[in-house]
Amino acid sequence: MPEGLIVKAISGFYYVEHEGRVIQCKGRGVFRNRGISPLVGDLVTFHQEGDNDATITEVHDRKNELVRPPIANVDQSLLVFSIIEPDLSLHLLDRFLVIVESLGIEPIICLTKRDIAGEKQLAFADTAVSYYKKIGYDVLETHRDDSSLLASLQPYLSGKTSVLAGQSGVGKSTLLNTLLPELQLKTGEISEALGRGRHTTRHVELMKVAGGLVADTPGFSSLDFEHIEREELRNYFIEMDRLSSECKFRGCLHLKEPGCAVKQAVEEGEVLQQRYDNYLQFLQEITDRKPRYM
Structure with a gap:
């Protein structure tokens, strides 16, 4: 039976x-009984009985x-943050990262x-950009009517499935409008009272951009760490992860342990203090989390 990629999902x-070709499919009824829900980005097998009558019979294994x-099956995420309106939040950026x-x-x-x-705001952003680049992240900066945006993003987007994510009102729809003017996504205006944009994206859809696939996502401001264990968090702060091998104790959580290479790096200015403070706050959040029951 043929295989294909789900590029859009609306109303079942x-x-x-x-x-x-894009073929409209239904899911097998048995999927619900098995707790399987096909997602945009899934590679699936389907059975076609007519021009407009097809059923997904198998959802292939996902990498994420x-x-x-x-x-x-997302390869990368463009974490879209504005320098102003709303101001750049390193706390929220680290949470996304x-x-x-x-x-x-x-x-x-x-x-x-x-x-x-x-x-x-520019001085703060420039300092942050310098640090995040130093520890190994790719950082792009854009502005309105940026005619070189597509060319600058092409090497990153080509051959990849990418997600745009970020706080509401930061310009995700504007960014996509620049990449694909024919989309004409409605750009949400900033609400001065709420300090965030209105939701303007109603569904997830993969669109072809610069040789890759890009999904626009609704803006959201809350992210939890329900799937992350306390001992895992240090692995996701990349500069701390690299330093962990130099800590005196294996499994160091970089709290009060003696001989901690991360705390020393913070004191010496090699690790940004705010990054370390965010790590401590996230660690406490995970520690205080209610236990999960099977």
């Missing part, structure tokens, strides 16, 4: 791309999956609205 129907947005790192997704930091930021 799955749109599967196969040999250049996200709950919000509901999408599977931990989540995508824990799922085996490659993060790319994308900063927007540089052209309208003030001197203070």
